[in-house]
């Protein structure tokens with residue numbers, strides 16, 4: 001296969017998968033690092049394309065690379081004594097609450113979203129990871145199970161616990 | 175009709191897990207239960223939108239990734255060649271040995287063809303290897319090479335391992 005052909009095809013793959021890869025990385029590393037780690041993941045995918053078994057889903061394979069790249073980056077940061085910013089706990093966030101509601105309700109909603117971030121950060125690690133992959137990276141249960149090499153039953157149990165705990169801690173948010 | 179869903183059932187519905195048919199039917203028709211489920215769903219949707227606002231410029235990201243590719247591939251190719259050459263040398267010697275064996279046992283009817291030297295075969299292999307487009311070198315996963323599967327890594331499934 002011509003090198004240029006490889007590159008063109010890969011550029012197309014990047015376009016198709018970069019949003020998901022970035023969103024997965026964003027769940028593990030802070031906002032500042034997500035782009036760099038997502039890029040590393042996609043470059044690794046390119047150099048590892050030969051190891052991809054076409055019987056498995058490409059997105060799952062790519063997601064595994066992204067997750068491992070994130071864990072690697074986190075470990076390296078810890079080894080180097082760098083401050084690891086907990087994903088989702090970063091300071092500034094965009095104000096994207098619903099704008100079709102009155103200011104008072106907007107403020108309540110804003111606070112509720114902030115509390116969601118705080119409660120989410122306190123979830124047990126596995127629950128938090130699965131919750132974020134499900135709702136933010138929008139992966140389905142089978143994809144999460146395959147990407148994390150766990151049984152789909154484990155994903156369901158952990159996801160249910162995460163949602164239930166968040167609902168209990170957030171209480172009435174209307 | 176089933177009474178309101180339990181909190182556990184609402185959580186299961188929010189998580190997108192299966193709930194039994196009576197609970198599902200109730201949820202479809204009950205404003206109270208639906209509103210309760212929608213509370214967290216709404217917050218999650220807002221949080222997802224927030225996260226998306228942090229996303230990079232996708233075109234810039236694609237360009238930056240594409241700019242990094244040749245160097246990454248070149249490094250792998252060089253690494254691959256380090257161990258590939260001795261393997262090919264051994265293969266060349268074996269090919270010669272087998273070829274000589276066949277000639278000596280009278281397997282060939284025509285006049286003996288000039289024997290290629292090990293150097294000739296290796297030179298040909300080097301030429302082949304200098305062409306980055308040959309299939310094969312990209313099957314080596316430099317990333318698996320570089321990293322032990324220590325704690326926190328996801329073990330590749332057998333079907334995905336390098337082979």
Ligand SMILES: [Zn+2]
Pocket residue numbers: 177178179200204205206207208
């Ligand atoms: Zn109800």
